[in-house]
Structure formats: C-alpha cells, structure tokens
Amino acid sequence: MEKRIVDTVNALMADKNWEGLRAAVTKLPYPDIAEVLAEVGKTERVLIYRILPRELAAEVAAYLEPDDLHFLIQELSDAEARHLIASLRPDDRTFFLGELPGQVTQHILNLLSPDDLREARELLGYPEHSVGRLMTPEYVAVRPTWTVEQVLGHIRQRGRDSETINTLYVTDERWYLYGAVDLKHIILAAPTAQVSDLMRTPAISLNAFSDQEIAVATMQRHDAFALPVVNTDGVLVGIVTFDDMMDVAQTEATEDFHRAAAIAPLEDVYTATGIVPLVKKRMGWLLGLIIVNLMSSGVIAVFEETLSATIALAFFMPLLIDSGGNIGSQAATMMIRGLVTGDLTLGRWATTLAKEAAVGGLLGLLMGGAAAVLGFYRGGYELALVIGLTMVLMAVMSNLVGAALPFVFKRLRIDPAVASGPLITTVADTVGLVIYFTIARMVLA
C-alpha cells in the first residue's frame, strides 16, 4: 500500500470530512484498511474503526496484528469490544488470545458470551503449535444419506457462519468423520443424488494434537485448501484452512533460517523482539562455539614449532579455515533442506555421502589448484604443494562432515538444522588445521 492512502485519510480527518473518509476507507481491500488502522494515531484508529460498517469492521479486525487489535480493544467501550471479539473467526480469536498476556486474555474472555467463551477455552486447551490451535469449528457437516436437495437446504441455513463451504464433511450422527464432498460436486449433481454416492472416502484428516508442521505437509501433499481435524476417536472437531497453513509454513521457514545461522528460534518477528531477547537467542551458540574452538587453538599450539619455522604458513590460515567452513556449510545446507522438504530421507544416507564425496573431490581439485597458485607466488614450490594438497584433502573432509552431520542429528531425533553453518565451520577448522600442519611438517621439514 502506498504511503499516500494514509495521507489521504489524515487529510480527510483534518477536514472532518467523515462521509469522504468513510467512502475512501471502505473501498479499500481488508488488509489495506488494517494497515491504515495500524499506521494512524490512537484516536484516529478508534474513530476510523467506528465509521466502518459492522460486517466490514469484523473482517478488517482479522487482519490486524495482535498488538494493534489489543490497543483498539482497550480504546473501545466494553460493548464495542465484546462485539468486535465475538465477530472474529474462532481460529483468529484463539491466535489473538494466545498472543496476549494471561491477565489480558482473562479480561477479554469475560467480555464473551457463554457460548463463545466455551469455544475459546476449548481451542486454547490444545497445546501450542498443535493443529487444534489453528482449527475453526465453522464448517458444514452433512450425513451420507442426505440428498443434494437436503444438503443445499442445510447450507442455506448453516453456511452463513462457515469459514468455507467449498468442501462439506460427511459424518454419522455421533460426528464420526466418514468422508468429504466438494460443493462443486453437489452443485453439479442431480437434486436427488445422495451424498454417499458423491463423497470421497476415507477423508484425508488431521489429528487435533498433531504438530502444525504435519498439517502443512499433508495439505501440500494432497493439494487441499482445507482439511478436517478429528480427535483420537475419529470424531470431527474442526477444520484448518490453507491461509493459516501458509502462515505456519512461513514461520517454520524463518525458524529454519535462524537455526541455520545458529540463532535459537525467536518468539516473535525480528522487529517486535527487543535487544535483550535478541542477545539471549544469539549468545548460546556463540559462547558454545568459543569452547569448541579451543580445539583449533590446541592444534596450533601443538604445531607451534612448525609455524615458527615457516611464519608464511600463518598467511594461509584464514584462507584454509574459511574455505573448509564454506564448503562444509554448503553441503550441510543442501542436506538440511533436502531432509526438510522430503527430497532426502534418512535411508539415502549412504548414496548421498558417496555423491558428496565425489562433489567434494572435484571442488577440492578446483580449489586446490587455485590455492596452489597463490601459495607459489607467496612462498615458492614447496608452499604451493602444501597449500594445494591441504585444500584438496580439506575440501573432501569438510564436505563429508557437513553432509554427514544433518543425517546424524536426524538419526538422533535432533532437528538436522542444528548442523548450522557456524557449527560446521568450527568443526571443519580443527580438522583442516590438523591436515594443514601435518602436511606442512612433512613437506617443509
């Protein structure tokens, strides 16, 4: 959204042109109205929210960030706040309530009607990051014995409050999930056709206690834009929709990116995270890797005499250390991403490591050649031999370490993303320095 929409809004407000303001704001898409609300001042926010038609106000609220929504609720009267919260979709409401401090959540729960209160309490009862937290009970369920005509009558009666009626879920009278039927097939069928003839069984479904990652993978696998959620008895308790899944997928990807750089997952987005929490999320691995780095210092100390004899060896330490770390990080990143997307599986470790041995060897020959040329200019044939040979061996070793660690972690049921660039770099360093000084001692002695 361009800046000028907010400017227009502010200008209309300065002119007290309420009709113009209402006209300008209501014609915007929902997320843009939400952005206007987030960007104007507090007083203006309440004012603009109040001039929105009721139904539009409810839609817009779903696009506000929890913090902005919270501020808005504080400024509104209790009656207005109650209406706003009641109008949110149950899944959006659960997300919003889950983001607020416990005390505030309690205050808002008190504003809800007994029915909405029971529903909110139930959804908040599922563990964090579980499918249950994302589901909405707003779906349409039909019976296998109903005709198309009965289904359409039921939809007209019940569908208004549903998040989606594109897929209908087929259950028995105890709400045990049988199958699913697309509205498309209902519309296209004869009015007397039965649901049982149109439905696809068994329905692909999710367990309410499963991790949200499983929901994303299932949705992606089956190209489904909504999936039914069942409890452990197979009873239908809600549905999850693709929009929430896309948000989950993005959050998971951000966590993986952060882990790959040795940062513990943040609770919130970067801009909403303070300096001290950021330091806490980053210091763990940084300090831990200082300890691991003692091995490298130890290796150099052991070879102190070799180094003192030929100080030019020090010139190439950063080059060798960095190259080993880079090649190892490349390999680890490819393995981690392959394991996350399902392109690689644990069972393929042997063929994959064989492939990476070949890749590492070829890269080592290229890098060794380049490094040998540099070594020659700085210190003649002998140094060229040492640097070149070290680079080849180190490339193969670092590549194998980088490729193997994600499989090892996965096997130990640790997130393979823990094999971060920084960790691989630190491990590759020690290996590389041992190779470097051993070759140097043999060649230069």
Next chain:
Amino acid sequence: MEKRIVDTVNALMADKNWEGLRAAVTKLPYPDIAEVLAEVGKTERVLIYRILPRELAAEVAAYLEPDDLHFLIQELSDAEARHLIASLRPDDRTFFLGELPGQVTQHILNLLSPDDLREARELLGYPEHSVGRLMTPEYVAVRPTWTVEQVLGHIRQRGRDSETINTLYVTDERWYLYGAVDLKHIILAAPTAQVSDLMRTPAISLNAFSDQEIAVATMQRHDAFALPVVNTDGVLVGIVTFDDMMDVAQTEATEDFHRAAAIAPLEDVYTATGIVPLVKKRMGWLLGLIIVNLMSSGVIAVFEETLSATIALAFFMPLLIDSGGNIGSQAATMMIRGLVTGDLTLGRWATTLAKEAAVGGLLGLLMGGAAAVLGFYRGGYELALVIGLTMVLMAVMSNLVGAALPFVFKRLRIDPAVASGPLITTVADTVGLVIYFTIARMVLA
C-alpha cells in the same frame, strides 16, 4: 506412505492377482498411487497405470514428477499418451512440458488436439517464473447483470471442467475483469439476486507477466486461495490456485537457503541433480571467496613481525575469525529473512542498524569476557587484554557489517540473500585481523 504398500503391490503382481491389485491401488489417495507408480519397475508402472479407472488415472498423473510422467508417456501407446496429456489440468501440463527437453515437448505437443495445443502454446509463451506459467484457464466467469439462478445454470453447464468454482469471476462481454463473487454468497442469496449486488469490486488480481513471488505474497496478504490473472489491458486470462503457490513458496525458500550458504539456485531438487551440475552451482562462490580471502592473507603478511614476536597470537586466530564470521552471519540471516517476509523494509535501515549496534555490543562484552579468560590461561594478562578487547570490537564491527550488507544489496536491487554466511565471514575476517594485530602491536610492543 509406508514401504509395505509397494511390497503389497509387488506381491499381488507376482500372483497375477489383477483384481486384488486394482482394489488395493484404487483405494489409496492420489499422491500415494503416484508414489507407487514412481517406485515400481517400468513394466509394472505401465501395467498399474492401465488398470486404473480413466478418471482416477488422470488425477494421479497430476501428482507424478515430470521425469516419471515422461517415462510413463514413452511406454504408453500414442493413443493412450494423448489421452493422458489431454486429461492433465492445463497448469500441470504447462509445468510438465516446461520441464522436458524441447524436442520431447514438441513430440508431445503433436499428440494434442488442436484446442489443447493452442492452449499449451499460449501458456508456454509466458516467461519462466511468471504468473502466466502457473495459471489455468479453467475458471467460471459470470456477468454482473446475471441473477443467481442464471449463475447456477451456467455453473452446471461449464463448471465440470473448472479447477475451482469456489470463486466466480465477474467480467463484461470483452472479458474485462470487474470483480469476484464467492460461490458461498451465490448459494446463500435469493435466486433473483443480481451478481452486481453480491460481488466485491475491484477484484484483487495478478498480472500474467508478474513474478511468481508477487503472486505468493498477494495470496498470503489477502488470504485468497485463488486469484484471477489479467493481461496488461485488464482482461481476464486465467486464474492461479493456492496449491501451485505453496509449491512456488517452497521452491523460493529452498533457493534462499541455498543462497544463504553461497550456492547458486539449482534447476531441480538435490536428488535429481548430478555431480557435475552440483559442482558448477557451488564452485562460483567458493573460488570467488578465495580471491577475497587474499585480503586476510595480506593483513597477516603486513603484521608478520608482530606475529613472529608473539607466536601465541596465532593460537587465537581461528577463534577470532570464526566468532566474527558467526556473529556476522547471524545478523545477516535475520536481516535477509526480515526483508524477504516483509517484517523489515529498506526505510528501517537506520533504526535497525542502531538496534544491531546495541545487540553487537552486548554480545561482544559476553564473548570478550569469555575470550579474555581463555587468553589469560594461555598467555597471561597482556594476551587476555588483547584477545578480550579484539573480541568486543570485532563483535560490534562484524555484527554491523552483517546487518548492513543485506540492506546495501537490497538498495542496489541485488537479492539481499547474496549476503551469505560465507561472504560475511570472509569480509569479517579481514576487518577482524586488522583489529587484532593493531591492538596486539599496541599492547605487546
């Protein structure tokens, strides 16, 4: 899918139990059948495909990888292959044809009916990674003046071949896109209500020549599971659906992960990429960074005397180099991810760098303290002072370099993900070594 399904299939085939085989396979979800086809031998693949009911066979084909589909087509008769390709959804067909070598594409295009051929040619005419490549022309369009009754009649006539009828698109007689209306609102409205009263205008739409990343972002922003695609005149030319968007989002994320580790984006998934292409995608940055690393070698050469005088300084080189690289990579990763997800914008560079200066300072104090203790044990007070002080300054500098580079690249319209861990590490090294030896010369002189 568990291994035993493939085993069951193979056992049934060995027994020549065709009825049992058909029963066992057809009851599986589409993606599982596709997996069975991909995992059994070539002869078995054709056999299993042939026993599938026609409609099911078409659905399953959409889930096959381009390579597997290609093998299948080669084994089938021309008539069977024609039916298979004709039964694919246009967007799946375009993707499949775009993945094959040009000659093969031509052979397959020759199998198509004139209508399908025109359609395939048109879709292939859009640039790679453009929205046009993902769109399907299988949607239902309605006119603003139609009544609900007319719309339902039109759907029954045209909807059978549509990928989705959950949203209908409203156009004038020249196919200029006016708005969109959800099937839900059609079903719930009175039979005499007019489309113009139910539709939302203007419709959120995509340009066929836009990058697919824009489509993903627009879908995510508007929580839309399908979006209409228009040409530059605003004429409706197709729709894109969320399932293709989720695939695009996953591919983009993989590319970003690879870039973060200094790997050029692969054309295909890792397991489908050979050793030589892998080497090519990885060697560019590895060799380039060797050149950049010459700066570090140069710095050490300049300070050769300082190093010779106190060889213990070499012990801590890996520690300082790695720590600077780690902290810089952390900062760069957070910025890159923030810029990709939209949490950060270019305009926020000043506040963000100020925040990172503070974070870097605090991390530096923690790491400097830890490093000073190690320095003391190895070389007494003076070395402790050098190591500790270097670590503090280097942490702040590396953190700022890591945080600033993604903004610089973004400003220069280069993908900020180019500020990869390996690049940051190499740059941070040179800065770190200058700081290290300068302090060492002052303190130890």
